[in-house]
Amino acid sequence: MEQPVDDHNPPASCHSMPPPPSDAVASHSSSELEKVLSDADLPCLKRYRKATWIELKLLFKLAAPAVMMYLINNAMSMSTRIFSGHLGNLEFAAACLGNQGIQLFAYGLLLGMGSAVETLCGQAYGAGRYEMLGVYLQRATVVLMMFSLPIVVVYVLSRPLLLFIGESKQVATLASVFVYGLIPQVLAYSVNFPIQKFLQAQSIVAPSALISLATLGVHLLVSWIAVYRVGLGLLGASLVLSLSWWIIVTAQFVYIVASRKCKDTWTGFKWEAFSGLWEFVKLSIGSAVMLCLETWYFQVLVLIAGLLENPELALDALSVCMSVNGLLFMVSIGFNAAASVRVGNEIGAGHPKSAAFSVMMVNLVSFMVAAAEAGIVLSQRHIISYIFTGGETVAKAVADLCPLLAVTLLLNGVQPVLSGVAVGCGWQSFVACINVGCYYMVGIPIGCLLGFKFNLGVKGIWSGMIGGTMMQTLILLWVTFRTDWNKEVEKARKRLDKWEEITEPLLKE
Numbered sequence: 332m333e334q335p336v337d338d339h340n341p342p343a344s345c346h347s348m349p350p351p352p353s354d355a356v357a358s359h360s361s362s363e364l365e366k367v368l369s370d371a372d373l374p375c376l377k378r379y380r381k382a383t384w385i386e387l388k389l390l391f392k393l394a395a396p397a398v399m400m401y402l403i404n405n406a407m408s409m410s411t412r413i414f415s416g417h418l419g420n421l422e423f424a425a426a427c428l429g430n431q432g433i434q435l436f437a438y439g440l441l442l443g444m445g446s447a448v449e450t451l452c453g454q455a456y457g458a459g460r461y462e463m464l465g466v467y468l469q470r471a472t473v474v475l476m477m478f479s480l481p482i483v484v485v486y487v488l489s490r491p492l493l494l495f496i497g498e499s500k501q502v503a504t505l506a507s508v509f510v511y512g513l514i515p516q517v518l519a520y521s522v523n524f525p526i527q528k529f530l531q532a533q534s535i536v537a538p539s540a541l542i543s544l545a546t547l548g549v550h551l552l553v554s555w556i557a558v559y560r561v562g563l564g565l566l567g568a569s570l571v572l573s574l575s576w577w578i579i580v581t582a583q584f585v586y587i588v589a590s591r592k593c594k595d596t597w598t599g600f601k602w603e604a605f606s607g608l609w610e611f612v613k614l615s616i617g618s619a620v621m622l623c624l625e626t627w628y629f630q631v632l633v634l635i636a637g638l639l640e641n642p643e644l645a646l647d648a649l650s651v652c653m654s655v656n657g658l659l660f661m662v663s664i665g666f667n668a669a670a671s672v673r674v675g676n677e678i679g680a681g682h683p684k685s686a687a688f689s690v691m692m693v694n695l696v697s698f699m700v701a702a703a704e705a706g707i708v709l710s711q712r713h714i715i716s717y718i719f720t721g722g723e724t725v726a727k728a729v730a731d732l733c734p735l736l737a738v739t740l741l742l743n744g745v746q747p748v749l750s751g752v753a754v755g756c757g758w759q760s761f762v763a764c765i766n767v768g769c770y771y772m773v774g775i776p777i778g779c780l781l782g783f784k785f786n787l788g789v790k791g792i793w794s795g796m797i798g799g800t801m802m803q804t805l806i807l808l809w810v811t812f813r814t815d816w817n818k819e820v821e822k823a824r825k826r827l828d829k830w831e832e833i834t835e836p837l838l839k840e
Contacts, residue, residue: 364389365682386685386692390669394693396536398665400527403543404579405661407550408434409654411572414558415509415565416720422565423720424643425505427650428498429569431633433489433510437482437517441475443622445524446671447615450757452532453675454823456596464529464596466603470611471525479521486514498637502646505565512569519576526583531672535592542582550575617760624766625750629653631775632796635782636789645789648728651716652736656743659704663743666697667751674755678823683816686755690811694748701744705737735793742800749807756819765806774799 364385367378412430416423448471455463485492490507494500530539550571557567587593633653636645670693677686708715712733716726753762778795781787787794 362680362682364688365677365685368684368688382688383692386689387696389673390689390693390696393531393534393536393672394665394669394696396540397531397668398662400536400540400543401661401664401668402658403540403547405658407543407547407572407575409658410547410551411554411568412650412654413719414554414568418558418564420643420647420720420722420725421501422505424646424650425502426509426565426568427646427654428493428502428633428637429489429506429509429513431629431650431653432493432498432506432637433486434513434516436485436627437479437520439623439625439627440482440619441479441517441520442524443619444475444478444615445471445528446618446622446754446759447471447611448525448528449532449668449671449754450614450618450675450759452529453672453755454679454757456532457676457679458824459680461595462598464532465598466601468525468529468597469601470603470605470608471528471615472522473605474608474611474615475521475525476518479517482517483514486510486517496634498634499643502637502643509565509569512566513573515570515573516576519573519580523576523580523583526580526587529596530583530587530593531668532675533592533596534672534676535590536668538586538590539579539583542579542586546575546578546582549578614757614759617763618754620763621750621753621759621766624763624770625746628766628770628774628796628799629656632778632792635775635779635792639782639788644724644728647720647722647725648716648732649789649793651719651725651729652732654719655708655715656736656739659701659708659740660743660747662700662704663697663747666693666700667747667754669693670748670751671755674752675823678756678816678819681820681824683820686819687814687816690752693751694745697748698741698744701740705740708733708740709737732789732793735790735797738797739793739800742797742804746800746804746807749804749811752811753807756814757822761810762807765803769803769806770796770799773802 364382367373367382367385370378373381408430412423412426415426448467451467452464455461455467489510490503493503493506498506527539530536553574554568554571557563557571561567563570587597633646633649636649639645670690673689673693674686677683677689712730713726715733716722716729750762753759774796776795777798778792781791781795782789783791785791
């Protein structure tokens with residue numbers, strides 16, 4: 332095992348660091364955490380008690396606003412489905428199929444590619460290379476915009492694609508109308524995800540949460556007007572959702588340009604954003620594949636459910652559960668973001684013990700929150716469907732699926748956090764291989780076998796897919812437990828040196 336990094340003798344590339352941003356409280360606490368964990372003179376119990384308090388303050392400063400932001404963003408999408416659901420059960424099924432079956436394709440791909448920014452910005456910020464963050468942000472936006480154009484083609488062809496995989500003509504036609512209104516949202520994703528990761532790497536999360544909260548109020552009012560007063564139906568609901576995302580993007584960019592907190596990391600538009608694009612594409616592809624395989628996994632569940640007998644009831648019941656899961660999954664995504672930032676910052680700063688301790692704490696806290704969520708869902712399983720759509724038949728079907736939903740929520744307390752650790756360390760390609768094996772070679776085949784061969788329907792499909800998720804989670808737990816954090820520190824330094832070499836010639840011109 333390599334010797335721990337000496338904080339008092341940083342590598343030569345770090346000697347000429349710019350002065351830290353004025354709000355360097357998190358950085359100071361991070362250094363304090365490493366000192367506490369390394370202090371052999373402190374009794375073990377006292378050492379870990381002090382370390383726990385320091386880490387919890389750092390974690391909740393990141394996780395609380397991140398959870399709020401992701402919950403609000405998901406609430407916008409959910410409210411759109413709720414508005415659609417109260418037009419009728421068919422419209423609800425169509426909106427959910429368009430959202431879960433098509434829109435998540437773009438969300439998973441572009442959010443995954445944006446996660447490359449999380450790796451690079453998190454480690455660069457921890458290492459004190461602040462000027463690189465703005466370049467990474469712009470480079471990511473260029474790459475994501477390029478990749479969003481083929482996705483728009485998929486949106487345009489959504490109706491024949493849904494018919495091709497066997498969805499009913501009536502549901503596929505209405506779903507495609509809903510999807511057409513989401514085309515502007517794809518372009519908003521291309522800008523929003525790099526901006527989010529850029530801010531999160533600096534522990535700036537609260538402004539994004541407040542912007543999302545204000546936008547949610549506008550979204551609800553305009554959606555009500557468009558769907559019910561003007562009568563634009565499904566298309567109006569999805570167009571308003573696209574508009575809301577562009578409001579968020581614009582407000583966040585204005586904050587970056589105007590805020591003093593970003594003065595060291597945003598220094599204006601740079602031509603070097605167009606350099607090293609291929610290197611960034613290669614890194615972001617690994618991130619995209621990792622997250623896409625996770626996001627699309629439950630998207631496949633919705634698509635397969637559409638092939639069952641009585642697909643409208645199956646889609647309605649499953650869509651209610653997936654909507655609840657999606658909303659509460661945003662809590663896990665908030666912890667995912669916090670884990671990624673904490674681990675990336677710590678290994679970038681050369682703090683291996685802090686990185687390992689952060690991983691343990693964020694997993695513990697996230698699992699406790701997930702257990703509470705699962706308990707609430709089980710206690711309310713008989714009435715939860717009425718939030719989305721009416722009908723006693725759907726309510727009974729949802730109540731029957733809620734035990735599986737509770738198990739999924741428990742797994743969400745750990746699995747997304749471990750994925751966040753993977754992003755912070757830059758393990759995306761490795762995790763993508765694990766996801767292929769566990770999800771698509773184990774989970775989906777077993778789910779289809781249980782669902783169709785043994786006539787267990789949605790419950791069988793979902794049970795098999797839970798098995799795939801559980802296998803992936805256990806593997807990631809084992810890999811994380813065996814990680815040599817000193818080696819991860821050295822890898823981070825080599826990665827940042829490589830990316831700085833790509834950009835430095837242009838910076839000097």
